[in-house]
Amino acid sequence: MRFIKKISYEQDVRLFQHEGQIFWYSLLVMSVLIAPALLDTFYIGELSLVFIYAISGIGLMILVGYTGLVSLGHAAFLAIGAYTHACLLAVGVPFVVSMICATFFSALIGGLIGIPALRMTGIYLAVATLAFASIVEQILTHWVSVTGGFRGMAVELPRVLGVELYDAVPFYYLCLGILVVCLLLALNLLRSPMGRAMRAIRDSEIPARSMGIHLAFTKTLAFAISAGFTGLAGSLLAHRIGYLAPDSFTLLISIQLLIMVVVGGLGSLHGVIYGAVFICFLPQIIAIMRDFLPTAIARIPGLEPGIFGLILVLFLIYEPHGIYGRWLKFRHYFEQFPLYRKAAHKRQKSYLRTERLR
Amino acid sequence: MEVIQLLISGTSQGCVYGLIALGFVLIYKATEMVNFAQGDIMMLGAFFAFTYISILEFNFFIALAATIVTMAALGALLERTILRSMIGEPPFSVLMLTIGLGFIIRAVAGAIWGNEPRSIPTPYAGGVLSYREVIVGYENIVIILGTLLICGFLFLFFKFSRLGIAMQAVSQNQLAAYYLGVPVKRIYSLVWALSAIISAVAGILIAPVSLISPLMGFIGIKAFAAAIVGGFGSLPGAIIGGLIIGIVEQFAGLYLPTGFSDVSAYVVLLLMLLIRPQGIFASMQQKKV
């Protein structure tokens, strides 16, 4: 059990609350930095994918976990980022500029979608974003002159300031660097007034309004920021998969992104990382398991989404706070040992809380 | 003539959307849960009917009854085992839960019945009714008649039966209904059963028109759009929303370039949300302070 002595207000806005955190986070950074020296190239590639998913997860977490808006169409922003980046690279725009353009273009589209969408709440918004994503998917398929339609389009190799980054290891460091920058930006946002306003909207819109928060503007902004992060992730993903086709950005991907933030733990950036690891490595684990299962089971079509669904359902019922929430309880248990009380994390029985008037 | 032809095929397609949308709305009204797995429940209904008719070789009408009983039990079971524990959780969690449920149902159906498309033999298959140049398949007529029948049944059920009135009471005020002695939990199970029955009938009706496969549940998403166009929470709205989307889709398929037919449902939805966000039959209002 650690007791922190607080002597100045500044302590509460620091990124690290105590030395222990600094130690553990440095250890984590060290281990991901030296990982390429120890791991197989395949796993380095998979880890870069984890980082890319984590970047888009940050975007989705800001929207879902911190502003309380649902999006069933984030694959569309991933697609917009990826295609914008690929198209700009194809016409000879430098890598960094193109990536920044992709980010801002996604954010712009996100903001535009946010404007009508913020008049709706909950389920309406979810379906509106879903409709938007389906429309984007159709545009990608049918706008052949730009996107190559079903045949897809090749992505040029990443080259930053003359340095080629297409090998697994340099690309890994690129993704890692961008992820760390994104994490810092998100942390900063969340400890400043705008992030606080977003969390206020998530918890209750009515008092947020009476405290002077412009609901429509803040929601649009959250949408744009979220789309921006996801678009950035999309531009990296374009390099990771190398060849863009509409079927890389389906409803299934949108749902997978949502599963990532829910299973990781809503309302925490830690959760994003856990969730990204989860959705990248679960398919690997399933693939390995297939070899040991009887063929009848291993050859079930839709086994992978089925297992994803099963895990999602189990989490929602038994651990709505996700992997991160479970970890917090676990840590609490050891800190309090042997004084741990079982009821400490017991959920209160909730009643049907209605938003309807009738 | 072409227009009438399109109107009729659009109507029959729209009826299917409308029926699935009815399933959504019933559950939403009573329990405030949005069941994203409704389309997959429809798919299960179609597969059960397939099992009873093609594998066990029941008479069509006996198989229909057996499917309805099976699906009612399954709907109630789902509610009892999985969704009961989610009452009072945020709507987003319930949404995610039903999405996950949809994945599971699809995987299970794939494991049992395989992935290749199947068809159900029906006594009315193949026949057509033609008047001048308009040709209408019996399947389409059966879909429209079936939908009318279900609507009539639901109207009478909610208007006159004790159970129907109790369901309305629960949907308007859960706590008050509970205090007045309405068995709220049992009503929830029954609502899920009823919704599963309607979806299963939709699945059987659509089976002769489009083949059944584990992935057929995805038309549930369009039905969802229909429910919102009609105004989420309104039963007649669900049917009318379904009809609008079904008809628009047929016309877009013929008069607009390829690809538009697939997205027309979503375009209608987005336009609706822009112009009249509460849907045709508004039933939701802002929370009171």
Added chain:
Amino acid sequence: MSEMSLSFGGLLAVQRISFDVNNGDVFSIIGPNGAGKSTLINLISRFYDADEGTLQFEGRDITATPPHHIAELGIARTFQNIELFEHETVLQNLLIGKHVYRKTNLVSEFLFTPAVRRQEMAFRKEAEDVIDLLDLQHYRHQVIGNLPYGVRKMVELARALCVKPRLLLLDEPSSGLNPEEKEDLSYWIEDINEELGVTIIMVEHDMNLVLRSSNKVMAMADGRCLAIGLPDDIQSNPEVKRAYLGDF
């Protein structure tokens, strides 16, 4: 504060009510349930649109001001059934009250520049002053969801104070409090009014609290104003008695 006259269509929840509140007043609104008291508060904080009539604050017409601008003008409110940000700590709830004083922009917040840091420190200091005033030190870092009702009620009051309002709207501040907490509340209302110079409009059922803290009372019934005057006069007004007790 000057002439206010409002009315509310359809149900006629509030019918042509006019009143002035002077700077520095504690103005109480009393009346049986359903008299339209909360509606009045919602009208002033612009959650409802009036069908007719105008609303003025410090000589400015605010009849059509959007609700999120109300706080900026210096009007803060509390709610009848506590509306706090459940998943946040007390401190974060209070800091939300500071949102109207936000001067930094999004880019500087993404980078957490020194300006943002200074602003955060300034907000924190002012929030701490309110915490000291209302004795909330113990609860500073606790999440709202875990707090008892009485404390939440105080946190809501504190959050409204963080806006540094010149007009404070309290919707049944004492409902659900125990006698001890009510006692404290009456002192705090006095403090807020006298030391901070905040004008208060409150809807209240507890006559003791009304008599003790307010210097002007309006009695309402069925959306109409029965009488406005000094607390003691209102208490002895025959029409007000009839509204509460019915005809004899």
